[in-house]
Amino acid sequence: MDVEILARVQFAFTIAFHYIYPPLSIGIGLIMVIMEGLYLKTGNKEYEILTRFWLKIFAITFGIGVATGIIMEFEFGTNWAVYSKYVGDIFGSALAAEGLFAFGLESTFLGILIFGWNRVSPKVHFISTIGVFLGSMFSAVWIVVANSWQQTPAGYHIVGEGLKARAEVTDFWEMVLNPSSIDRIIHTWQGAFLAGAFMVLSVHAYYIRKGRYVELSKRAFKIALIVAAVVSFTQLLSGHSSADGVAENQPAKLAAMEGHYEKSAPADLYILGWVDNETQKVSGIGVPGGLSFLVHQDFEEPITGLNAFPIEDQPSQVNAVFQFYHIMISIGMFLIAITFYASFLWWRGKLFETKWLMWIFSFSVILPQIANQAGWFAAEMGRQPWIVYGHLRTSEGFSQEVSANQILFSLILFAVIYSLLLVLFLYSLNKKIKHGPYDEAKNTLEII
Amino acid sequence: METFLGIDYPTLWYLVVGLLFSGYAILEGFDYGAGAWHLFFKKDLSRRIAINAIGPIWDANQVWLIIGGGALFAGFPVMYATMLSAMYIPFMLFLMLLVLRSSAIKFRSAEEMLWWRKTWDVIYFVSNTLIAFLLGVVLGNILEGFAIGENFSYKGGIFFSFLSPYAIMVGFTTLSIFMTQGAIFLLLKTEGRLHARLTYLLKNGMIFFIVSFSITSLYTLIFIPGVTDNFKETPVFFVIPLLSFLAVANVPRLIAKKNYGFALIFSSLTMAFLLMLVAFQLYPVLLLSTINPEYSVTIYNAASSQKSLGIMLTIVVIGAPLLAGYFLFLYKTFYGKVKLDDTSY
Numbered sequence: 188m189d190v191e192i193l194a195r196v197q198f199a200f201t202i203a204f205h206y207i208y209p210p211l212s213i214g215i216g217l218i219m220v221i222m223e224g225l226y227l228k229t230g231n232k233e234y235e236i237l238t239r240f241w242l243k244i245f246a247i248t249f250g251i252g253v254a255t256g257i258i259m260e261f262e263f264g265t266n267w268a269v270y271s272k273y274v275g276d277i278f279g280s281a282l283a284a285e286g287l288f289a290f291g292l293e294s295t296f297l298g299i300l301i302f303g304w305n306r307v308s309p310k311v312h313f314i315s316t317i318g319v320f321l322g323s324m325f326s327a328v329w330i331v332v333a334n335s336w337q338q339t340p341a342g343y344h345i346v347g348e349g350l351k352a353r354a355e356v357t358d359f360w361e362m363v364l365n366p367s368s369i370d371r372i373i374h375t376w377q378g379a380f381l382a383g384a385f386m387v388l389s390v391h392a393y394y395i396r397k398g399r400y401v402e403l404s405k406r407a408f409k410i411a412l413i414v415a416a417v418v419s420f421t422q423l424l425s426g427h428s429s430a431d432g433v434a435e436n437q438p439a440k441l442a443a444m445e446g447h448y449e450k451s452a453p454a455d456l457y458i459l460g461w462v463d464n465e466t467q468k469v470s471g472i473g474v475p476g477g478l479s480f481l482v483h484q485d486f487e488e489p490i491t492g493l494n495a496f497p498i499e500d501q502p503s504q505v506n507a508v509f510q511f512y513h514i515m516i517s518i519g520m521f522l523i524a525i526t527f528y529a530s531f532l533w534w535r536g537k538l539f540e541t542k543w544l545m546w547i548f549s550f551s552v553i554l555p556q557i558a559n560q561a562g563w564f565a566a567e568m569g570r571q572p573w574i575v576y577g578h579l580r581t582s583e584g585f586s587q588e589v590s591a592n593q594i595l596f597s598l599i600l601f602a603v604i605y606s607l608l609l610v611l612f613l614y615s616l617n618k619k620i621k622h623g624p625y626d627e628a629k630n631t632l633e634i635i
Numbered sequence: 636m637e638t639f640l641g642i643d644y645p646t647l648w649y650l651v652v653g654l655l656f657s658g659y660a661i662l663e664g665f666d667y668g669a670g671a672w673h674l675f676f677k678k679d680l681s682r683r684i685a686i687n688a689i690g691p692i693w694d695a696n697q698v699w700l701i702i703g704g705g706a707l708f709a710g711f712p713v714m715y716a717t718m719l720s721a722m723y724i725p726f727m728l729f730l731m732l733l734v735l736r737s738s739a740i741k742f743r744s745a746e747e748m749l750w751w752r753k754t755w756d757v758i759y760f761v762s763n764t765l766i767a768f769l770l771g772v773v774l775g776n777i778l779e780g781f782a783i784g785e786n787f788s789y790k791g792g793i794f795f796s797f798l799s800p801y802a803i804m805v806g807f808t809t810l811s812i813f814m815t816q817g818a819i820f821l822l823l824k825t826e827g828r829l830h831a832r833l834t835y836l837l838k839n840g841m842i843f844f845i846v847s848f849s850i851t852s853l854y855t856l857i858f859i860p861g862v863t864d865n866f867k868e869t870p871v872f873f874v875i876p877l878l879s880f881l882a883v884a885n886v887p888r889l890i891a892k893k894n895y896g897f898a899l900i901f902s903s904l905t906m907a908f909l910l911m912l913v914a915f916q917l918y919p920v921l922l923l924s925t926i927n928p929e930y931s932v933t934i935y936n937a938a939s940s941q942k943s944l945g946i947m948l949t950i951v952v953i954g955a956p957l958l959a960g961y962f963l964f965l966y967k968t969f970y971g972k973v974k975l976d977d978t979s980y
Binding site: 246247250253254255257258260261263264265266267268269271272274275276277278279280282283284285286287288290291292294295296297298299301302303304305306307346350351353355356357359586587588589590592593596597600601604607608611615618626 | 692
């Protein structure tokens with residue numbers, strides 16, 4: 188196999204695996220801040236029990252996030268050396284800021300958060316929880332800024348030629364606030380909140396169904412439901428704003444998302460579909476002119492299609508981009524529907540008696556995860572063939588000195604270790620959920 | 636070229652990166668070092684205490700690696716890209732061992748089955764030992780130089796060429812320094828029989844350290860060309876090797892006096908001085924080309940733009956005091972002997 192494909196597979200695999208965890212910890216972090224804040228405000232012990240319970244799950248999630256994240260930091264250099272040299276000047280400041288401001292904050296306070304219950308006052312503990320949560324939010328900011336710069340470069344100029352060419356910063360804030368940064372940061376944050384909120388909803392729906400810790404679970408469920416309902420709706424708005432940005436800055440990506448080939452014609456909005464790259468047709472159901480309407484508020488307005496770009500500048504996997512994009516949208520819509528319906532039932536006082544809904548919530552933990560992954564796959568595959576949009580091709584960015592065998596070796600190792608990690612994560616998650624929020628039997632049985 | 640206090644930006648950033656990696660070596664040095672003793676403790680409780688000694692702080696210590704790697708990428712992208720792609724295999728092994736190590740810390744005490752704990756104990760011990768060793772091997776390779784051709788392209792071997800005899804020697808030396816550091820740290824965090832056992836282990840550790848340190852130093856002086864050039868030019872910097880030898884000599888003295896707090900400070904200083912020694916003898920080269928010195932990666936041809944370095948130095952000036960504050964608070968909170976409770980690993 189060739190080096191480029193292997194390098195891409197390895198990066199996609201390691202980043203997709205990594206991306207299960209940080210969004211989950213950001214989302215659970217938010218819920219924990221609310222729970223612990225309520226505990227401090229009301230003095231109600233139940234909120235403390237909930238905070239402690241979710242902290243245990245947070246700790247494992249965060250730990251795997253860090254472990255798999257360090258790999259990402261070095262993988263740019265090992266597998267994407269040309270790209271690293273090209274963007275180092277730009278990414279540099281974002282990475283330095285992430286390390287010092289975000290990572291320093293979250294990792295130091297994490298120790299106090301997990302092991303400090305008996306060593307610091309409740310207020311200081313609460314401040315640590317906020318510190319870790321904010322730190323994880325900042326991490327997301329800087330890494331999304333770096334990725335957004337790849338999508339919509341700004342505040343830079345290109346210096347040098349050939350292998351020595353690279354982008355250099357001309358304006359720091361213009362680089363940070365490049366055209367897609369803000370939309371994508373908000374979209375990513377909200378995706379993370381949904382991942383966390385649905386995790387909490389799922390576990391407590393399970394308890395309610397089983398009749399365990401029912402009162403406690405109702406409290407937690409309500410907190411998470413409010414977060415989930417509000418965010419799933421605002422996520423729709425941020426998604427729309429984000430897509431408007433794509434229409435303006437990356438027209439080829441937008442065209443691929445809806446399988447729109449014609450150079451300049453009104454574009455449809457599909458609910459479901461299948462793109463045939465040969466015939467350049469989409470078979471499916473959708474709203475004719477719908478995309479034109481969303482972008483220009485006019486069903487007749489033309490949208491630039493894929494054929495307006497030279498073949499070498501078009502994303503090659505149009506159907507994949509289309510599918511990932513639509514999976515994300517469908518899940519987003521479904522999340523709005525169930526959280527709004529659940530809120531309605533809550534208002535009518537029937538929420539926790541509606542068993543089938545509790546069943547749906549028990550399993551819906553997986554949905555924001557799929558949506559987060561699918562969204563990123565659509566964003567990254569839609570960016571192809573560019574690694575830096577309009578400047579550097581993915582086929583030019585990988586390490587020239589690294590051989591296919593080396594990557595195969597590391598890819599196999601990653602596959603083995605990450606499978607182990609996933610099994611361990613699910614196992615200990617399951618164990619903690621089965622054990623429940625109360626520590627009845629205080630560890631008296633220390634095996635020595 | 637812009638300067639600050641008469642020092643140009645690439646040199647300043649070189650100092651920042653050097654400081655970050657020294658911090659990493661010192662702090663993760665005792666974490667990895669403590670782990671490299673793990674199987675020398677026989678009882679399950681001792682092993683649990685040893686892990687919980689670093690429990691609340693290892694995540695924070697690891698930040699130094701993350702910031703150090705980021706600083707290298709940011710300030711010297713050419714160095715970052717060339718070194719990592721040339722040393723693909725050792726770095727991949729290093730990264731996977733890091734994952735295994737953190738899994739071991741998290742999951743080891745989560746179950747009570749003996750086979751479970753023993754398996755993780757072995758993984759923990761092996762990963763810590765190999766991480767320390769590999770870090771030294773990378774350092775050894777940097778000291779020896781790389782087969783770098785035109786345009787910073789790596790022309791050397793691919794799979795096992797990083798394991799040269801010299802690199803292996805530096806690997807063992809690094810392991811021995813970390814083990815000394817780790818044992819001293821554990822002495823500070825433990826009491827009773829485990830403490831007594833550690834005093835005995837540390838004696839052997841010191842012997843391992845002094846032997847490997849002397850051999851590697853001698854070998855470096857005799858066989859690695861050019862290591863003394865920078866000192867001949869500016870003899871005043873001879874004070875660095877002098878200080879590092881004094882620091883090395885002071886460690887056994889303090890251990891004999893059971894003054895472990897100061898022993899930890901001096902073994903940390905040893906590491907800092909040794910890294911300064913390396914940094915000074917390389918300067919301004921980052922990766923020496925063994926093909927032609929002209930092709931070497933230096934802090935000038937590898938550096939980011941003046942503008943970018945300026946921004947990053949500003950970020951460091953703002954961020955470093957914050958980070959120092961967090962660390963002081965964290966270390967103050969967990970000062971003293973390990974006490975296991977229901978939140979421990």
